[in-house]
Amino acid sequence: MPAREARACFREISRLISVSLVLTDLLCGIIAFNLDLENPAVYSGPPGSYFGYSVDFYHPTQDRSAVSVLVGAPKANTTQPGIVEGGAVYYCSWPPSEQDSCREIPFDKANNRMIKVNGTREPLEYKSYQWFGATVRTHRGKVVACAPLYHWRTVKVSGEMDPVGTCYVAVQNFSAYAEYSPCRTHNSDPEGQGFCQAGFSVDFTKDGTLVLGGPGSFYWQGQVITAGVAEILNGYSLKAILRKVQGEKQTAAASDDYDDSYLGYSVAVGEFTGDSRQELVAGVPRGAQNFGYVAVINSSSLSLVQNFTGEQMASYFGYTVAVTDINGDGLDDVLVGAPLYMDREFESKPREVGRVYLYLQEDTLLFSASIMLTGIHLFGRYGSAIAPLGDINQDGYLDVAVGAPFAGQDRDGCVFIYNGEKSGLRLKASQVLKGSWATTGIPAGFGFTLRGDSDLDNNQYPDLIVGAFGADKVMVYR
Numbered sequence: 001m002p003a004r005e006a007r008a009c010f011r012e013i014s015r016l017i018s019v020s021l022v023l024t025d026l027l028c029g030i031i032a033f034n035l036d037l038e039n040p041a042v043y044s045g046p047p048g049s050y051f052g053y054s055v056d057f058y059h060p061t062q063d064r065s066a067v068s069v070l071v072g073a074p075k076a077n078t079t080q081p082g083i084v085e086g087g088a089v090y091y092c093s094w095p096p097s098e099q100d101s102c103r104e105i106p107f108d109k110a111n112n113r114m115i116k117v118n119g120t121r122e123p124l125e126y127k128s129y130q131w132f133g134a135t136v137r138t139h140r141g142k143v144v145a146c147a148p149l150y151h152w153r154t155v156k157v158s159g160e161m162d163p164v165g166t167c168y169v170a171v172q173n174f175s176a177y178a179e180y181s182p183c184r185t186h187n188s189d190p191e192g193q194g195f196c197q198a199g200f201s202v203d204f205t206k207d208g209t210l211v212l213g214g215p216g217s218f219y220w221q222g223q224v225i226t227a228g229v230a231e232i233l234n235g236y237s238l239k240a241i242l243r244k245v246q247g248e249k250q251t252a253a254a255s256d257d258y259d260d261s262y263l264g265y266s267v268a269v270g271e272f273t274g275d276s277r278q279e280l281v282a283g284v285p286r287g288a289q290n291f292g293y294v295a296v297i298n299s300s301s302l303s304l305v306q307n308f309t310g311e312q313m314a315s316y317f318g319y320t321v322a323v324t325d326i327n328g329d330g331l332d333d334v335l336v337g338a339p340l341y342m343d344r345e346f347e348s349k350p351r352e353v354g355r356v357y358l359y360l361q362e363d364t365l366l367f368s369a370s371i372m373l374t375g376i377h378l379f380g381r382y383g384s385a386i387a388p389l390g391d392i393n394q395d396g397y398l399d400v401a402v403g404a405p406f407a408g409q410d411r412d413g414c415v416f417i418y419n420g421e422k423s424g425l426r427l428k429a430s431q432v433l434k435g436s437w438a439t440t441g442i443p444a445g446f447g448f449t450l451r452g453d454s455d456l457d458n459n460q461y462p463d464l465i466v467g468a469f470g471a472d473k474v475m476v477y478r
């Protein structure tokens with residue numbers, strides 16, 4: 001039903017044209033301070049760099065006028081000598097200007113480090129095609145960006161190429177940097193941490209502790225790792241290849257029943273136990289016999305506290321997770337994306353549309369049955385990204401955005417905005433943002449990455465960043 005799909009995406013435009021409806025809204029006293037869909041600000045990156053694969057706001061100081069946008073471009077060519085498509089993260093000043101809005105942040109300017117093995121010098125690591133900038137996250141002045149496909153040679157005489165992944169942190173407005181590669185250990189190979197891909201997902205707790213997912217460790221059981229940024233910087237040296245950061249925590253290997261689960265494919269944090277220490281939330285999209293689950297993890301002991309299990313096999317439940325208080329009761333709620341969910345309403349013709357599940361926290365570790373939002377576009381990958389938005393319509397309840405990056409007839413991508421309310425979530429989207437980049441080869445992926453809940457233009461309304469890596473573009477909606 002392409003006509004209907006197109007109409008759904010254009011609904012907002014027709015709503016704007018329909019003056020009588022707008023008047024009715026005003027007469028009914030409905031306050032609708034929503035996002036301005038007509039005039040997003042746009043940043044562009046180098047062609048083919050996947051600029052917009054990851055995005056975040058950056059607030060280095062309390063000075064509100066100093067907010068900017070960070071954009072990951074994991075296939076960008078950098079100035080690193082001898083490295084091809086190492087990937088980069090750009091600092092994009094607000095507002096975008098005609099030229100030079102975005103500058104590469106010099107997290108790492110170096111070539112591969114070398115070691116001497118049996119008398120010959122060999123690369124110790126392989127930064128080409130490492131996907132640096134696949135993830136980026138900020139916490140006030142702290143920034144982390146990762147290269148989940150960074151390989152290193154391992155400590156073995158023969159040498160291997162293990163995709164352990166690595167991350168860089170920056171503090172003091174990019175004046176101090178340190179590398180952090182928690183899976184680059186003696187525990188190599190697939191059965192150890194050799195295929196960890198640390199930094200595949202990243203977040204910070206509210207007190208600024210770094211949380212990393214490494215979904216490939218221990219035959220793809222995956223793991224979650226936490227460390228303090230101050231501890232990562234303290235005593236950091238480029239020469240310390242195998243380094244244990246003080247206070248670092250890592251979930252351990254479990255029995256082989258847990259192989260191929262991908263713990264840490266996604267990570268978030270929230271408060272679910274009524275104490276002052278946030279829990280970790282981690283997607284395990286191939287766990288539970290491929291139904292997927294999301295684990296709530298005690299951040300002190302890293303033991304499992306609770307889990308939410310997926311509804312349908314191979315739906316990739318836990319591909320993404322988000323935490324926000326949707327119903328204004330002061331308790332964190334959990335949202336989980338399953339972008340490969342198939343609608344089986346007509347058994348003979350299942351449609352892969354994607355689904356998002358919302359679990360309202362009713363009390364300490366007590367959650368409502370899931371509230372479900374289902375995609376409408378075939379192969380749209382609805383639920384690939386979920387972003388808490390803050391209160392965009394200023395009604396006292398927090399709002400959320402869901403991306404369907406390949407939705408629509410031309411696979412342009414859509415982003416759906418939902419408003420929180422006392423009983424949970426209004427199931428009908430209040431706004432639909434639509435990508436407008438024609439497909440040339442890869443789809444634009446508008447809505448593959450979303451970040452909200454920060455105010456760039458200092459008008460007291462939170463803004464939304466939407467990445468479209470296939471078009472090397474980032475949009476800011478205000």
Ligand SMILES: *[C@@H]1O[C@H](CO)[C@@H](O)[C@H](O)[C@H]1NC(C)=O
Pocket residue numbers: 046047048049075076077084085
């Ligand atoms: C990066 O440089 C290599 C070699 O010059 C080139 O083949 C490749 O297309 C470039 N990639 C991007 C994304 O510009």
Ligand SMILES: *[C@@H]1O[C@H](CO)[C@@H](O)[C@H](O)[C@H]1NC(C)=O
Pocket residue numbers: 118157158
């Ligand atoms: C080290 O080099 C020697 C001489 O070239 C060679 O015989 C030996 O096999 C090498 N050892 C390893 C582990 O590669």
Ligand SMILES: *[C@@H]1O[C@H](CO)[C@@H](O)[C@H](O)[C@H]1NC(C)=O
Pocket residue numbers: 060066091173174
């Ligand atoms: C922070 O760093 C950015 C990027 O290098 C720079 O443009 C900005 O002026 C710096 N801000 C302060 C307060 O130093």
Ligand SMILES: *[C@@H]1O[C@H](CO)[C@@H](O)[C@H](O)[C@H]1NC(C)=O
Pocket residue numbers: 273298299300301305
């Ligand atoms: C988390 O683990 C710590 C340390 O083992 C323990 O003291 C605390 O009670 C646990 N919290 C919860 C909510 O289980």
Ligand SMILES: *[C@@H]1O[C@H](CO)[C@@H](O)[C@H](O)[C@H]1NC(C)=O
Pocket residue numbers: 293304305306307308309
């Ligand atoms: C997770 O959920 C599954 C299915 O409900 C259950 O069998 C398992 O014990 C749970 N694990 C934890 C740690 O709660």
